Amino acid sequence: MGTKADLNRQHIIDTADNLFYRQGFDHTSFSDIADAAGIARGNFYYYFKTKDDLLAAVLLSRNKAIKDMLDGWDKQMPDPRQRLNRYVQILTNCQHEIKEFGCPMGSLCTELAKLRHALQFNANDMFEIFRSWLREQFSLLGRRDDADQLALHLIARSQGIALVANTYQDAAFLEREVKELNRWIAQL
Amino acid sequence: MGTKADLNRQHIIDTADNLFYRQGFDHTSFSDIADAAGIARGNFYYYFKTKDDLLAAVLLSRNKAIKDMLDGWDKQMPDPRQRLNRYVQILTNCQHEIKEFGCPMGSLCTELAKLRHALQFNANDMFEIFRSWLREQFSLLGRRDDADQLALHLIARSQGIALVANTYQDAAFLEREVKELNRWIAQL
């Protein structure tokens, strides 16, 4: 439904999503979100009962965005190898954000693990969507036996690159490692 | 100096270090540290003026521990390949902590980046100590031209493994990837 309330709700979710990414979940206050979204603090609770409710909504919103993106890739690209390279290309396309704030998925999962947050494992769904999609591509390449291991391997490689690029704020390192991953995909 | 005050100071540092690792820096309060260390909140400020001072002391303490460890390895093992494998073995030895809390260096750097903390780049020193030591080992293996790139590559691989092992709380994945890294070192 495209009612005004629904649009406001999604606007809050998008604003919170962005701030959670840039500042961390715990470190982002309702005031931060309210200010950035242009609404009053009090009105906030009309849409979300607690901060955890808001986090849950952000996670669902992210999951949908990831699924939509992968569906689009599937329609545009029939070749699994091309799809794998498109996955790796995220690192290049988002290199400025990654340099500043790391990976939105990895940094959030890391934080929720430390907080021992109730939604810690809900956040894994983001990775799971990528993982099953990657598994499918490796299967199509004939690697049915170790498709899942290859999927997790590629995710871990990407996460390591994002973490180091963020820590060192080094985009050149990121570019080098992306080329390395492209070579790895080519020789599978 | 081994005075009582110095011992207390180091005791606070060690307690804070452990809590920062398990709960995160921002999420750990003075009350948490005081309770865990068995001292009163007020007495805390006799040793450290601010929370940031305490973090700085924790970082220095970590740096010293890393240097001492690497010096020990250098004395025990003359072969650079053996040393590289010993580095990777940290993942296996610490798999339970990594599964629960991730890598102490990577998760702290990730958090400080989000907080835009003044000591964000001080925390990188931990990685820098490993990086220069790894660079030395790759140089000894005859890879003088790309020694630094190999060092960063290995650090990124390790970080990705720790992050995914923590996110999925999956020790089997960690073990598989460690074997992969051992193969990579063997065929350098």
Add this chain to the structure above:
DNA sequence: GTCTATATACGGATAGAC
């Protein structure tokens, strides 16, 4: 649906007795 005002808890940090 949106706002202001406020309850309540907890954070870092300080003062000062002992």
Add this chain to the structure above:
DNA sequence: GTCTATCCGTATATAGAC
């Protein structure tokens, strides 16, 4: 050096007028 008591800011969350 160690403790208790406390200030002050900010956080989540709620109440209730409009």
